[in-house]
Amino acid sequence: MDKLRSARTPAYQRIAAAYRDKIASGELRPGDQLPTEHELAEAFGCVRQTARSGLSVLITEGLIIARRPHGYFVRQREHVVYRPQAESRPLPATPEMDRFFQQITEEGRTPSQTIEVSMVAATPEIAQRLQVSVGQVVVARRRVRFINGEPVNINDSHYPLDVVKDSEIMSPADVTRGTNQALADLGFPQARAIDEIFVRMPTPDEMHRLDLGPGTPVAVHYVTGYTADGRPVRCTLNVLPGDRHVIVFERRWE
Amino acid sequence: MDKLRSARTPAYQRIAAAYRDKIASGELRPGDQLPTEHELAEAFGCVRQTARSGLSVLITEGLIIARRPHGYFVRQREHVVYRPQAESRPLPATPEMDRFFQQITEEGRTPSQTIEVSMVAATPEIAQRLQVSVGQVVVARRRVRFINGEPVNINDSHYPLDVVKDSEIMSPADVTRGTNQALADLGFPQARAIDEIFVRMPTPDEMHRLDLGPGTPVAVHYVTGYTADGRPVRCTLNVLPGDRHVIVFERRWE
DNA sequence: TCATCCAGATTGACTAGACAATATCCGTGA
């Protein structure tokens, strides 16, 4: 019976399933090497191309990577906490939050970033959220953040031109007190924000900018900030690689 | 003279890039059919297997699907709004929220769900969040939600055994007033919650339960609810297919 | 009329090779 089933399922799927299990069970741990294509083909009685198909399944599932000419290795991932609310609430606000930060703490990381400010035509996504027409000129403040020299996320903030004109937000330097504070000083304090999170596979451009391996999905996080009278004054687009981040929100019932 | 490898880029990548662009530019729209493998091979001067490789790239990117024996088609996705805060705040609380709901409104959808309650050993993920030891017995209330007969998400809530023992939460029926209210009635009102969102490719089991196509990542959303004195009384695990959901939060600065 | 069967088109799985690209290891020579 079992033999029948294993004979029915394609060889490449049996190979993928076998090593998926070994990874899930912990028999193979992050960094461990898998057999070579040649060895797999021999072990499963198929040709190299079929073994490759099986391995490629695991690659697209984000479980392993290929390193030429070394072989295939189990991927490792550690999740840096990404906390949208930290923009406004600086520190862990409840004892529960502390527990999470203790586990995934940042030891010895050296963060850095690149900043680039430009005036661009609003994409449909940005235009809709800022309530301007598509193609209208808005200010884009683009950042790529790095930890230990490796890119961790893309952070593109967009502002209506008249809101930030001639302000320090338009200079491509770090605004130490925070762009949200700068926005408030310009007379546009944000009272509310809406967070939207989409999940998808990255575009080739994103794969390049974030140095993503195959099988790594991204979270696309839009933050639209509104003043008290309901005018959108900021739309931030974050692209977060799934293998490097966990997004954390905190809620309270009042 | 010879083949002169048209570019340095491999043929299968050129094929993928060509059709990725056509999809991005809107030349090919959701539901449209791509050329067959045979036609692509002829057009790009390669064999069928190479054309297949190019198409498989687009499949893993979630852009197209293969429907045997019809051909390849551009995928379509519509995002249902998933709003964790709706558990506690029933309706759009700000004018801005209204705008989002108008766009992605639910017309003529017929929701349904399956419910299954069991006592299970806590997985490490659940145990850590409920602050119990791994393997300790907890109550799992598993739901799969459907819209128009199609599964849209997995929703597994876990409770410490002593909290929900002999309560209606343990019966596999819909709790109309909501499990959170039921929990409060048992003497465990939740005062705070922590949301964690991970992004990854689905496991084969999740692909099966949610009827996911290849190239579809999922968001894994943990909600851990705490009473006012900091005791975790609920840990809910949501699995949301990336092609069907957008996660929406709303924030206020006070 | 209506159900049934079959041919055809298309993707899925696989074989059996070939040559290219790449990083490491190791031996050679200055």
Place this chain on the structure above:
DNA sequence: TCACGGATATTGTCTAGTCAATCTGGATGA
């Protein structure tokens, strides 16, 4: 000792086929 260069192992790309699985639609027959 140390720099350089080639051998080697491994994955990456590709060709040229074969046979299987699946769905549609048209032909066939009661």
